[in-house]
Amino acid sequence: MTTSQPAITATGLRKSFGEHVVLDGIDLRVPRGTVFSLLGANGAGKTTTVKILSTLIGATGGAAVVAGHDVAADPDAVRAAIGVTGQFSAVDNLLTGQENLILMADLHHLGRAAGRRRAAELLEQFDLVEAGKKTASTYSGGMRRRLDLAMTLVGSPQVIFLDEPTTGLDPRSRRGMWQIVRDLVAGGVTIFLTTQYLEEADELADRIAVLEHGRIVAEGTADELKRRIPGGHVLLRFAEVRDLESAARALGQVSRDSEALDLRVPHDGSLRSLKALLDRLDGASVEVDSLSVHTPDLDDVFLALTGNPKNEKVTSR
Amino acid sequence: MSTMTSTVDKSMMYALTDSATMLRRNLKRMLRYPSMTVLLIGMPIVFLLLFVYVFGGALGAGIGGAAGGRAEYLDYVTPAIILMTISSAVQGTSISVAMDMTEGIVDRFRTMAIARVSVLTGHVVGSLIQTMLAITAVLGVALAIGFRPSAGVGDWLAVVGVLVMMAFAFIWLSVALGLASKSVEAASNVGMPLVLLPFLGSGFVPTDSMPMVLRWFAEYQPFTPLIETLRGLLMGTPIGNNAAIAVGWCVVIALGGYLWSTKLFNRESSR
Numbered sequence: 001m002t003t004s005q006p007a008i009t010a011t012g013l014r015k016s017f018g019e020h021v022v023l024d025g026i027d028l029r030v031p032r033g034t035v036f037s038l039l040g041a042n043g044a045g046k047t048t049t050v051k052i053l054s055t056l057i058g059a060t061g062g063a064a065v066v067a068g069h070d071v072a073a074d075p076d077a078v079r080a081a082i083g084v085t086g087q088f089s090a091v092d093n094l095l096t097g098q099e100n101l102i103l104m105a106d107l108h109h110l111g112r113a114a115g116r117r118r119a120a121e122l123l124e125q126f127d128l129v130e131a132g133k134k135t136a137s138t139y140s141g142g143m144r145r146r147l148d149l150a151m152t153l154v155g156s157p158q159v160i161f162l163d164e165p166t167t168g169l170d171p172r173s174r175r176g177m178w179q180i181v182r183d184l185v186a187g188g189v190t191i192f193l194t195t196q197y198l199e200e201a202d203e204l205a206d207r208i209a210v211l212e213h214g215r216i217v218a219e220g221t222a223d224e225l226k227r228r229i230p231g232g233h234v235l236l237r238f239a240e241v242r243d244l245e246s247a248a249r250a251l252g253q254v255s256r257d258s259e260a261l262d263l264r265v266p267h268d269g270s271l272r273s274l275k276a277l278l279d280r281l282d283g284a285s286v287e288v289d290s291l292s293v294h295t296p297d298l299d300d301v302f303l304a305l306t307g308n309p310k311n312e313k314v315t316s317r
Numbered sequence: 318m319s320t321m322t323s324t325v326d327k328s329m330m331y332a333l334t335d336s337a338t339m340l341r342r343n344l345k346r347m348l349r350y351p352s353m354t355v356l357l358i359g360m361p362i363v364f365l366l367l368f369v370y371v372f373g374g375a376l377g378a379g380i381g382g383a384a385g386g387r388a389e390y391l392d393y394v395t396p397a398i399i400l401m402t403i404s405s406a407v408q409g410t411s412i413s414v415a416m417d418m419t420e421g422i423v424d425r426f427r428t429m430a431i432a433r434v435s436v437l438t439g440h441v442v443g444s445l446i447q448t449m450l451a452i453t454a455v456l457g458v459a460l461a462i463g464f465r466p467s468a469g470v471g472d473w474l475a476v477v478g479v480l481v482m483m484a485f486a487f488i489w490l491s492v493a494l495g496l497a498s499k500s501v502e503a504a505s506n507v508g509m510p511l512v513l514l515p516f517l518g519s520g521f522v523p524t525d526s527m528p529m530v531l532r533w534f535a536e537y538q539p540f541t542p543l544i545e546t547l548r549g550l551l552m553g554t555p556i557g558n559n560a561a562i563a564v565g566w567c568v569v570i571a572l573g574g575y576l577w578s579t580k581l582f583n584r585e586s587s588r
Contacts, residue, residue, distance in 0.1 A: 054428045080430040090421035092342065094349040106338040107431050109331070135349065151425070 005068060007032045007159050007190035008053060012062035015048050022048045024214040025062065035181065035191040037205030039198065044211040046194035047087060050163045053192065054084045067159050083157030085149050087164045093137040097128050097147050100136060104154035122150040126180070142173030149180065160184065162193045166200060178203055210305055218305050225301045232295040234267045234277060239289045250284035251277070267293065332432035339439020346413065347447060357409045358451040361402040362458050368394050368521065369462065376522065388463055395459045396547040397520030400540060401512060402455045403484050406448040407491040408508035414440055414495030415504030437578055441488050448484040466551040476550045479563070483543055486567040487511065489574030496581035514540045539566040
């Protein structure tokens with residue numbers, strides 16, 4: 001297997017359950033040693049994609065090659081090269097953390113001494129040395145995810161699938177998980193990450209694909225995606241409705257929120273246009289309480305690409 | 318050719334080592350969750366005491382005529398209670414298999430390069446050990462309250478063989494039932510008929526005391542030849558062709574359970 005060969009390729013991947021089409025022909029190419037993020041709302045088809053690529057279910061059409069092996073033709077060779085941490089905790093709750101890791105080591109046929117060594121290393125690495133002697137049912141959500149990921153790593157996989165690895169975690173555990181992912185990539189593994197958090201994709205991924213109703217609607221680096229949105233906006237806050245009204249009259253094309261007393265003015269980020277804006281507000285002698293400049297984030301990109309109103313289950317934290 | 322043989326050997330060996338790993342996992346789980354084992358062993362013991370001390374006097378008189386009594390009924394009913402221990406214990410198999418399926422860990426196993434069947438064989442061998450321990454406990458209680466089998470050493474060995482065979486068959490059936498259940502609650506109910514079937518056979522009263530339709534059912538359902546074989550070995554009553562029919566039923570149930578289980582386990586996870 002040459003190093004130039006991508007870790008994951010998918011061509012025209014399709015999946016339907018009866019009449020219901022979940023994946024409608026997706027193409028993916030993930031180079032080795034990179035983080036690829038599949039971003040989408042619940043029900044977009046993220047988990048289905050992971051299940052197909054990790055040999056849990058078969059595709060209805062198309063082909064996928066993971067770590068150099070066809071997922072349909074040679075699933076066992078794929079399984080030997082991958083690690084999967086699914087959306088739902090895949091630890092044995094009645095076993096201790098250490099026993100869970102040793103179970104994985106035994107299933108990877110590492111041998112007794114090497115298996116115990118590997119388990120001890122991972123407990124250390126994931127800050128679970130103390131917890132390792134307790135049954136997993138007593139673990140917090142963050143500890144459980146760490147154990148889950150540690151179990152995935154026992155066999156030293158080349159390609160790791162992380163399906164919504166931080167869903168339901170508190171901010172501190174989430175950042176801890178991000179650091180773990182960065183360390184793994186530094187060690188040379190390829191990570192295929194699904195998330196519904198734009199911030200997470202922005203933080204971690206080399207490339208991002210936006211999945212919407214089983215189709216990839218955009219793909220690129222975070223910056224490339226952000227560049228697709230022409231500009232950001234300036235947010236103006238007012239103390240009085242009166243000021244908001246006169247500012248809205250003076251500026252024309254704005255979006256307003258009368259309850260929060262603020263205005264969003266489209267803005268290209270240049271100093272010149274900011275000065276022009278301030279001049280116009282000055283000219284109308286409006287009292288502005290505060291002003292902030294917002295460059296486009298993936299949130300804007302996502303909403304622009306998918307036309308997905310906020311009330312759907314897209315979360316940005 | 319030789320490389321092919323060695324590949325086969327290697328995969329056979331992995332199937333064995335993976336099964337042993339899964340067995341260790343299941344035994345640990347049983348130790349961590351002892352209340353289920355206690356419940357499964359407790360039920361047949363309660364039935365034994367209930368039938369011997371509450372109904373035993375009257376039923377014993379019915380079976381043994383004027384000479385019959387509680388002691389005779391204890392000897393009559395114990396083989397049925399032992400069989401009920403198997404059908405009670407294998408409910409635990411369905412429950413623990415269903416529990417496994419609802420937890421994410423089985424999906425993890427499915428994405429690993431292991432012998433897939435080891436997930437199931439781990440449950441089967443674990444349950445077999447659990448069931449034999451349960452039978453030992455129930456038999457211990459029966460002996461303590463006066464059960465006096467006439468079996469010799471050879472008979473006892475045959476008893477162990479027959480019990481292992483029966484337990485093995487019903488365990489594979491229960492694995493399939495556990496896999497077919499949509500939830501753990503459903504799995505805990507699905508084995509109920511197995512516990513009730515000994516009542517509708519020659520387990521607690523002779524079938525010739527039953528009305529026509531029920532008697533017909535009782536004579537042809539699998540538990541009756543199983544009970545008659547066990548009773549014959551323990552108490553020296555005539556076995557006739559019951560042993561052959563019992564073996565036939567066990568082979569059919571084990572094979573059916575195994576094929577159904579592997580089919581269910583290898584279907585795509587859609588949960």
